[in-house]
Amino acid sequence: MLSTPPALIAIVGPVEPALLAAWVRHYRWLGVERFLIAFHFPEHVPDQQRHELQAASRELGIIPTGTSTGPWHERTNTQLRDALRHRAGPGWHLLADADExxxxxxxxxxxxxxAEKSGHRVVGGLMLDRISxxxxxxxxxxxxxxxLAYPLGGHxxxxxxxxxxRKIVLARHDVTVAGGNHRAPGHRPDADRICAVHHFKWRSGVLDDLRRRVKHFSTGTWQEETPSVRDEAGRLLSHVGRHGGVINTSDPRxxxxxxxxxxxxxxxPSEARSIVTAWRPHVAHQQNWRQ
Incomplete structure (x- = not known):
């Protein structure tokens, strides 16, 4: 007997309505029937953009659980996600950002x-970054x-x-998942069964988002837990700055x-296994990582 389809849990930011529609179609095709989503819009997002996205959600047959506005503190997504997980109740939860x-x-x-047969209470994924x-x-x-728009995938x-x-893509309702859905303390996914998380973040407008993120986290307008998110944004901005505004597709790394x-x-399977088992935090301030 197959398990009940998982409830999909997601916090959705100001993405384009077409991406939300493609995302919903994708997960319905996978068999998801229950979507618990909440919107969060930082202050810079125009009212019209908010209303268009909320209308698009309703047209897709999904009534958002809630909409919040304000600073995008690093803990914001985690708090909103956990509230949705509590509302979803028992069973398996599928965790996915709107660009995943x-x-x-x-x-x-x-x-x-x-996963249930093998005693795993989580299923793991690995990001595959998609670019033009x-x-x-x-x-x-x-x-x-x-x-068609983003045919290349890489790391x-x-x-x-x-x-x-690394991503925790599926988790039992009583498993605590860390911020960003990157790990579940005390639980290891099966490294031989890692799903591919196609990550369509690198679209038009993302550079402005990254610059805003660096500025707001640096000034304390948005509160961060560690400098990691800001540092990652800075590395991408530096890279495209050195390469004429593009991602260097020919870098073998x-x-x-x-x-x-x-x-x-x-x-x-072998590619994902080698990455998820070898990955370690890059800098000292992340040494509280446990897996």
């Missing part, structure tokens, strides 16, 4: 059943789709930004190659 499209080697029900063929941070057309998050590329949401990347 998870890809599994088997149907979701089978993935969950296998030119490395430019471009917009995209809904009719063409995300795969930008940890090999350039020195960020944690990033291992960019053509990938698709329709099929798992070639040799993914």
């Amino acid at each position: 499209f998870q890809q599994y080697p088997a149907p979701l029900g089978e993935v969950i059943a296998q 063929a030119s490395g430019r941070l471009t917009g995209w057309r809904p009719e063409g789709g995300l795969d 930008l998050t940890h090999r350039l930004l020195h960020g944690d590329p 990033f291992a960019f190659r053509r990938v698709s949401l329709d099929r798992m990347p070639f040799n993914w």
Whole structure:
């Protein structure tokens, strides 16, 4: 007997309505039936943009649990996410940001059943950063789709930004998940069954978002737990500054190659396993990491 489909839990920021629509379609195709989302909009987001996104959600048949506005403190997402998880109740929770499209080697029900059979209370994922063929941070057309606009996938998050590329993609309701969904203290995912988290962050407008993040965290307008998020943003901005405003697709460290949401990347299980088992925090102030 297959498990009940998980409840999807997400905090959604000011993304384009077309991305939200593609995201919902993707997870419905995976078998998700219950979406618990909340919107959070920092002060700079125009009212019209908020209203358009809320209307798009309703058109998709999803009534947001809530909408908040104000500073995007580092703890904001975690607090809002945990409130949604409490509301979702018992069972499995699927955790995904609005720019994360998870890809599994088997149907979701089978993935969950296998985790339960093997005694795992979480399922892990690994970020696969998606970018345009030119490395430019471009917009995209809904009719063409995300795969066409961002055909390359690679390991930008940890090999350039020195960020944690690991994700907890599925967790039992009583498992505590850390901020950013990167780990679940006391629980290790099965390293041989890591899902691909296609990360469509590197779109038009992200550089302005990163500059705003650096400014607000640096001045204390937004409160941070550690300098990690600000440092990661700074590394990306420095990189594109050195490369004429684009991501260097030819750098072998990033291992960019053509990938698709329709099929798992070639040799993914061994590639993902080698990364998630070897990854360690980059700097001393992250030494409270435990896994």
